[in-house]
Amino acid sequence: MEKQFPKIEINERYCKGCHICVEFCPTRVLAMKGFTASVINLEACIGCMQCELRCPDFAVKVTT
Amino acid sequence: MAFDYEKYIRPGKLPHIWCPGCGHGIVMKGLIRAIDTLGLEKNSTAIVSGIGCASRLPGYLDFCTLHTTHGRGMAFATGIKFARPELQVICVGGDGDGVAIGGNHFIHACRRNIDMTYLIMNNNIYGMTGGQFSPTTPMGARASTTPYGNPDPPFDIAKLAIGAGATFVARGTAYHASQIDKLLVEAIRHKGFSVVEILDSCPTTYGRRNKFRSAVEMMNNLKESTVSIKAAENMSPEQLQGKVITGLLYKENKPEYIAEYQKIIDDAQEIYR
Amino acid sequence: MAKKIALLQGNEACAYGALYAGCRFFAGYPITPSTEVAEVMARELPKLGGKFIQMEDEIGAMAAVIGASLTGMKTLTATSGPGFSLKQENIGYACITEVPCVIINVMRGGPSTGMPTGPSQSDVMQAKWGTHGDHPAICLVPASVQELFTETVRAFNLSEKYRTPVTVMPDEIVGHMRERIEFPEPGDLPVVNRAVPSVGPEEYLPYDTRFGDIPPLAAFGSGYRFHLTGLNKTADGFPTNKAEVVQREGERQLRKIEDNIDDIVLYEEYLLDDAEIAIVAFGSTARSARYAVNEARKAGIKAGLFRIITYWPFPDKQLAPLAARVKAIIVPEMNLGMTIHEVKRCAAGNSKVTGIFRVDGEPINPGQILDEIREAGK
Ligand SMILES: Cc1ncc(C[n+]2csc(CCOP(=O)(O)OP(=O)(O)O)c2C)c(N)n1
Ligand code: SF4
Ligand code: SF4
Ligand code: SF4
Numbered sequence: 074m075e076k077q078f079p080k081i082e083i084n085e086r087y088c089k090g091c092h093i094c095v096e097f098c099p100t101r102v103l104a105m106k107g108f109t110a111s112v113i114n115l116e117a118c119i120g121c122m123q124c125e126l127r128c129p130d131f132a133v134k135v136t137t
Numbered sequence: 138m139a140f141d142y143e144k145y146i147r148p149g150k151l152p153h154i155w156c157p158g159c160g161h162g163i164v165m166k167g168l169i170r171a172i173d174t175l176g177l178e179k180n181s182t183a184i185v186s187g188i189g190c191a192s193r194l195p196g197y198l199d200f201c202t203l204h205t206t207h208g209r210g211m212a213f214a215t216g217i218k219f220a221r222p223e224l225q226v227i228c229v230g231g232d233g234d235g236v237a238i239g240g241n242h243f244i245h246a247c248r249r250n251i252d253m254t255y256l257i258m259n260n261n262i263y264g265m266t267g268g269q270f271s272p273t274t275p276m277g278a279r280a281s282t283t284p285y286g287n288p289d290p291p292f293d294i295a296k297l298a299i300g301a302g303a304t305f306v307a308r309g310t311a312y313h314a315s316q317i318d319k320l321l322v323e324a325i326r327h328k329g330f331s332v333v334e335i336l337d338s339c340p341t342t343y344g345r346r347n348k349f350r351s352a353v354e355m356m357n358n359l360k361e362s363t364v365s366i367k368a369a370e371n372m373s374p375e376q377l378q379g380k381v382i383t384g385l386l387y388k389e390n391k392p393e394y395i396a397e398y399q400k401i402i403d404d405a406q407e408i409y410r
Numbered sequence: 411m412a413k414k415i416a417l418l419q420g421n422e423a424c425a426y427g428a429l430y431a432g433c434r435f436f437a438g439y440p441i442t443p444s445t446e447v448a449e450v451m452a453r454e455l456p457k458l459g460g461k462f463i464q465m466e467d468e469i470g471a472m473a474a475v476i477g478a479s480l481t482g483m484k485t486l487t488a489t490s491g492p493g494f495s496l497k498q499e500n501i502g503y504a505c506i507t508e509v510p511c512v513i514i515n516v517m518r519g520g521p522s523t524g525m526p527t528g529p530s531q532s533d534v535m536q537a538k539w540g541t542h543g544d545h546p547a548i549c550l551v552p553a554s555v556q557e558l559f560t561e562t563v564r565a566f567n568l569s570e571k572y573r574t575p576v577t578v579m580p581d582e583i584v585g586h587m588r589e590r591i592e593f594p595e596p597g598d599l600p601v602v603n604r605a606v607p608s609v610g611p612e613e614y615l616p617y618d619t620r621f622g623d624i625p626p627l628a629a630f631g632s633g634y635r636f637h638l639t640g641l642n643k644t645a646d647g648f649p650t651n652k653a654e655v656v657q658r659e660g661e662r663q664l665r666k667i668e669d670n671i672d673d674i675v676l677y678e679e680y681l682l683d684d685a686e687i688a689i690v691a692f693g694s695t696a697r698s699a700r701y702a703v704n705e706a707r708k709a710g711i712k713a714g715l716f717r718i719i720t721y722w723p724f725p726d727k728q729l730a731p732l733a734a735r736v737k738a739i740i741v742p743e744m745n746l747g748m749t750i751h752e753v754k755r756c757a758a759g760n761s762k763v764t765g766i767f768r769v770d771g772e773p774i775n776p777g778q779i780l781d782e783i784r785e786a787g788k
Binding site: 080086087089090091092093096097122123125126127128129130131134135136137 | 139140142143146151152153155156157158159160161162163166311312314315340351352353356
């Protein structure tokens with residue numbers, strides 16, 4: 074069976090581009106794309122939820 | 138599963154008004170998770186605040202909410218809870234709101250020990266009015282009204298709460314986001330007045346003036362300047378120098394005001410029946 | 411059955427009036443000369459299952475009564491001068507959020523600590539202009555112990571009916587005098603209860619003007635949930651900067667009172683029908699004035715008394731025609747000239763208006779007023 078990765082959704086309407094999710098992701102899954110965060114390396118995601126917990130703007134949703 | 142925050146947020150209220158990287162949003166999420174864990178009923182939970190950026194929090198939440206006057210949230214909350222004890226009452230606000238203009242209500246709420254929770258979002262500054270120093274701004278720090286550095290010594294809110302008689306006092310940080318709801322769950326469950334101080338950050342008016350180049354740097358500072366009460370047990374005084382202790386700092390059981398008052402009512406009605 | 415009769419102090423009567431009206435929550439902070447109101451409430455409320463709390467200051471007391479009122483209770487606070495000043499910001503909050511509550515302010519000398527045990531009538535302007543911004547104001551100024559009871563009941567009725575704070579302001583003399591009072595039986599005086607929403611929680615808005623200028627206020631904990639703020643707000647209770655909404659809401663809040671002046675304004679006319687000289691007075695000063703009027707009549711001078719009972723809104727409608735009819739108006743008051751300006755405004759130059767002002771802590775006695783009547787009659 075193929076490895077299941079968490080699903081990460083970034084709500085661009087809510088994201089204010091603070092970099093918090095990007096900087097505190099332990100495995101560098103996220104990066105800034107212009108003013109909003111985006112997923113660049115989903116394969117590395119360990120589902121720790123830190124990005125979702127620390128996003129001040131309700132813009133990150135991690136589904137494991 | 139993903140956590141559904143929007144279940145507790147009033148429709149159409151997001152995005153919120155707080156600045157990019159403002160810690161208040163992280164704290165609000167912690168409060169929502171705590172409410173979810175406890176299964177608090179929307180119609181029987183009142184969330185009250187004063188004035189300030191932090192005090193804008195209740196407006197987002199789909200509960201009975203009251204945005205009052207600067208510093209007075211706890212006194213309004215006292216009226217609500219005392220009048221209708223079956224309501225779960227949570228009061229929120231900033232450091233300026235809670236321990237400057239509202240300081241008197243704060244210490245007396247601690248002393249009185251009414252069964253409600255006070256969540257204080259301490260960003261060490263008056264964010265809403267553009268960054269004047271607050272009673273928790275560290276000495277030497279820059280604010281719009283301390284252009285040469287702050288000469289005014291700060292309060293330790295947790296110590297103040299304990300000294301004033303609060304029966305539950307905990308401290309967390311916006312960096313330690315997953316701990317916020319846990320502290321709040323315990324605080325809300327506690328029978329008596331509980332104080333939860335969350336150290337958070339105002340990148341816009343504090344960070345800018347105090348050499349924090351970004352919200353991320355401020356978050357890192359929250360991590361580096363704090364140590365959990367557990368870890369602190371094994372640290373030397375030198376190692377603890379300059380560190381702020383987080384976690385459950387104080388808990389005791391004391392008579393709760395409304396329960397005591399109910400005895401007065403019962404006796405009075407017994408005698409005068 | 412004979413009515414229950416007692417010898418009561420004004421402040422005590424005020425507390426019993428509140429209980430009669432259904433008040434079951436009191437928050438206060440002690441201050442002379444109002445403290446007896448708190449003391450009676452502390453003693454009587456628990457017997458009725460009600461709640462009394464002594465707060466850390468008057469600001470907190472005002473906040474607590476607003477908070478408690480939001481849960482559907484009728485609530486009271488009592489204070490004097492310095493405490494009334496401290497309450498002002500939150501009185502404005504009750505005005506803009508439209509939360510009913512009653513404030514007793516027993517007037518003592520001021521400004522500042524002034525004369526704590528001395529009588530005064532110098533807070534009447536503060537009752538209207540004390541809190542910042544445009545806002546409705548209802549203020550009642552009783553003159554006897556019995557009236558302190560009935561006017562406190564009326565204050566609760568007006569507060570609930572118009573969804574606004576109401577102030578009752580006896581001067582220290584009325585607050586502290588002891589008189590015989592006849593306790594009204596339940597049902598003798600009307601008691602108005604708060605309107606409850608006619609729509610369900612899904613549809614409810616705290617400022618829904620589809621239901622008129624005074625939309626019903628739901629109680630926290632009654633199955634309705636909503637938001638209230640001291641910011642300018644829209645029908646749903648949330649803040650707005652929209653110019654037309656702010657203007658419209660501001661006007662509505664004043665209109666609530668202005669459109670109902672006849673329901674709110676209470677006054678007493680004494681020997682005014684043929685009067686050439688009218689005294690306009692209130693509170694304990696009106697008692698001296700009544701005596702002076704009687705003496706003047708004995709001396710053949712056609713004097714009469716207009717006694718203000720509702721100070722705000724001011725009885726313009728009655729005073730303007732009175733001024734057109736009489737030769738002179740005399741305004742005795744325990745301040746350095748406040749009511750006189752309102753009376754002059756109403757008189758609009760149609761009669762001579764003079765004042766007797768006293769702030770030395772002594773009441774204005776009938777002799778002083780009689781002298782002035784004689785002077786005016788010349
Ligand atoms: C009586 C009164 N004084 C002053 C103000 C102005 N004011 C509004 S918010 C605020 C400070 C807010 O700081 P804090 O409570 O720490 O919250 P933050 O904005 O930092 O979240 C001040 C001084 C006011 N609204 N009311
Ligand atoms: S869940 Fe953890 S690993 Fe995955 S993106 Fe978020 S922070 Fe990174
Ligand atoms: S933490 Fe949230 S607001 Fe900040 S960049 Fe990431 S998604 Fe955007
Ligand atoms: S000014 Fe500071 S406290 Fe206010 S929203 Fe912006 S970052 Fe947050």
